[in-house]
Amino acid sequence: MRGARGWVVAGLISVAIAALAFMVQPHQDSPEHSSNSDAANGTSAARLFAAAMGHPTDQVSGAFALPEPFGVMFVFTPTSPYTADEAERTRLWVRSGGLLVYASEKGDPELDRAFGVTRLGGYTDGSVQIGDPVVPGVSNVAGASVVMPLDPGPDQVPFLRTPDGLVAGYLQRISSGAVVVLADPLVLCNGYLDKRDNGRLLADLLGLASPSAAVLFDEYHHGVILSDFSPQAWVTTPWGAALLWLLVAIFAGLVLRGRSFGPRIARPAEAARADVEWAVAVGQLLRRSSARAVTLGLLATATERTVAARTGIPLQPRERFWNALWVRVPALAADLAEAENALYASAASEADLLKAAQRLHRIAHPVAVGARERTPASDRVA
Numbered sequence: 001m002r003g004a005r006g007w008v009v010a011g012l013i014s015v016a017i018a019a020l021a022f023m024v025q026p027h028q029d030s031p032e033h034s035s036n037s038d039a040a041n042g043t044s045a046a047r048l049f050a051a052a053m054g055h056p057t058d059q060v061s062g063a064f065a066l067p068e069p070f071g072v073m074f075v076f077t078p079t080s081p082y083t084a085d086e087a088e089r090t091r092l093w094v095r096s097g098g099l100l101v102y103a104s105e106k107g108d109p110e111l112d113r114a115f116g117v118t119r120l121g122g123y124t125d126g127s128v129q130i131g132d133p134v135v136p137g138v139s140n141v142a143g144a145s146v147v148m149p150l151d152p153g154p155d156q157v158p159f160l161r162t163p164d165g166l167v168a169g170y171l172q173r174i175s176s177g178a179v180v181v182l183a184d185p186l187v188l189c190n191g192y193l194d195k196r197d198n199g200r201l202l203a204d205l206l207g208l209a210s211p212s213a214a215v216l217f218d219e220y221h222h223g224v225i226l227s228d229f230s231p232q233a234w235v236t237t238p239w240g241a242a243l244l245w246l247l248v249a250i251f252a253g254l255v256l257r258g259r260s261f262g263p264r265i266a267r268p269a270e271a272a273r274a275d276v277e278w279a280v281a282v283g284q285l286l287r288r289s290s291a292r293a294v295t296l297g298l299l300a301t302a303t304e305r306t307v308a309a310r311t312g313i314p315l316q317p318r319e320r321f322w323n324a325l326w327v328r329v330p331a332l333a334a335d336l337a338e339a340e341n342a343l344y345a346s347a348a349s350e351a352d353l354l355k356a357a358q359r360l361h362r363i364a365h366p367v368a369v370g371a372r373e374r375t376p377a378s379d380r381v382a
Helices: 002-024 044-052 084-095 109-115 198-206 238-257 275-288 292-311 318-328 330-345 350-364 377-381
Strands: 057-060 072-076 099-103 128-131 140-142 156-161 167-174 177-182 215-218
Touching: 044 057, 044 198, 044 215, 084 099, 084 109, 084 167, 084 177, 099 109, 140 198, 292 318, 292 330, 292 350, 318 330, 330 350
Parallel strands: 057 215, 072 099, 072 215, 099 177
Antiparallel strands: 128 140, 128 156, 156 167, 167 177
């Protein structure tokens, strides 16, 4: 059984190492069109081209920080969904003068909502897309074999169409900025920039901004981010579903292969403790901690409380209690004061402490007349 558990642990470690190696090694495929990838469907060439054109280039990663106004940001196929706040911040950034190039096969729900992007449900041929005068010098571009066409509104100007006349890309002016929406990101990817007029299309898009504008590529939404750990991510994303099935498999394996360490032992019923046991326990605790000062205070306070109950004199305030006790029962007050003085004087010896405690006990609980111990004269006066 221990061997089986060892194999399970070893398997999990192997999976973790394989996943780490997969993340570290250069990928030969980039379905999210990352600007870090040199694959045919990556966009590292677009970033190098922008730098060669004199634009400062960078990536949005680690935190979702938008570039300065009048900058350019490329968003390629987000694999981690935008939140409503991030989409709204992006829309406000565009309104302030930014240029957003948003290229995605199926789109992001929040980003589509923020910019009013409407997509048709089916797919159509997109291998050759025809340009119009909105992008000068671009007659046609080569892209994916099929695309999901767009359904632009009145203020969304198409500049790319599929062979059957459906819209594959449009430009929309929003206040001081603009957004370019592409239904096919491949037209800007590494392996397609040298096909037909794809390179000219990228140059025309960068030409919509100033020559010194910063160009950023959104890599923040190409990885696992904090918002991905929301409950819906476990059922709506492939990695969440896969991780959930992995956890279920591990749990089922541990349940089927595991065993208890021994027979179950019933929990004994708790018995009520007697008052004497509690008193003995507190006494032992005070003795082991050498808390004589605490013991002295407890004994004196308990005795005064008992005397106050017998004589009917309120214990608080303490000064008024003693004044009334000296007036009403002076003999009892004298015995109590003398016993307390002896108690505090006996703190150095346990034997003297015991004698002083016994004297306080006789004052608090005097024995009846005729008993073995004589009742103190103070009690008779009382």
